[in-house]
């Protein structure tokens with residue numbers, strides 16, 4: 001098992017290219033199951049989650065290759081209908097195959113994902129949305145068994161309550177092959193959802209309202225294989241920005257969409273960072289302690305839950321008391337106890353954390369518990385005095401490509417050790 005050894009504090013200085021978005025590529029990979037032939041997706045990051053999703057697609061009979069950022073998915077013989085418990089429990093995003101398998105194969109057996117480190121993560125909206133298209137859904141021994149009715153899926157009307165990224169993607173993928181009009185209301189408008197809708201539309205789907213909360217889909221269509229370039233990872237960009245806010249320095253990030261970063265940029269500006277935007281690039285500079293702030297995570301265009309842990313690390317060294325409320329996953333605070341090991345002063349009450357800023361963090365051994373929590377610990381380690389050891393970095397490899405090499409290129413003293 002690998003770990004990172006970080007010697008701090010160091011400032012971060014230089015330039016980095018941001019990779020393609022994990023949360024955009026996974027639904028696109030699932031969408032390849034909606035057509036026969038070879039889908040080609042560009043700007044694909046080489047992440048453990050992407051490799052794992054390739055394994056799932058291979059299990060369904062697809063051929064997959066990822067070389068130099070180009071992902072080829074051949075579905076000519078993808079006849080499988082099952083995603084097993086063993087796969088789904090390792091990666092919740094496996095649930096994305098449900099909609100495509102139901103709509104294209106007519107039947108799907110997909111394990112129920114179960115909970116995760118930050119509490120229950122239900123999929124009832126995925127199932128209710130597909131039921132609104134006429135799907136017959138049964139829960140059998142831990143598996144979702146979904147079947148199209150006689151005559152196939154038909155258009156329907158469904159409202160997501162609350163807004164769900166996964167639910168919107170899954171039901172949208174099923175709806176493009178349903179007969180007639182489907183109206184999906186209160187859809188997630190995260191850039192990754194919009195990217196999926198664009199990918200489907202470019203492949204022949206008829207979708208109105210892309211980028212808005214109401215999607216109108218006319219079906220059925222015979223989709224062509226996908227040809228898409230993955231959008232930049234706003235969370236990866238935001239993570240490096242948080243690193244500068246925490247450790248100080250100046251970094252220019254290229255290959256970004258600055259509009260997607262607006263919710264993150266707004267908070268970091270309030271915290272005293274100097275941020276300048278150019279088309280496709282953003283530069284952040286920070287010196288001295290950040291200013292305390294108040295953050296509530298919300299669906300896009302609100303502040304992303306996937307940046308909550310990293311911003312908490314910034315708040316930990318802010319001048320003053322900060323408040324962070326988690327509006328998506330009330331229990332998503334597994335990083336708090338580890339940040340406390342680095343000297344942070346944080347109190348959690350329900351879904352709200354109060355962070356009393358301290359002048360400096362101190363290095364210590366810590367344990368990564370999930371992807372974004374791990375990123376927060378790595379950033380904290382870069383800024384902390386002394387040696388920080390982040391154990392269980394496989395969490396971070398799921399969603400950041402070679403983060404240690406990229407932070408090292410900005411001046412961080414960080415190395416990977418196998419233990």
Ligand code: UD1
Nearest residue numbers: 121122123124125126162163164165166167299305306328
């Ligand atoms: C969520 C985040 C996404 C993030 C991902 C991984 C939002 C809106 N979603 O996406 O940005 O990248 O975690 O960290 O910020 N819910 C139900 N029933 C369902 C599905 C969801 O009640 O069937 C609830 C969830 O409990 C949660 C909210 O809806 O409170 C949003 O969940 P959802 O967007 O579906 O979760 P993910 O797709 O995992």
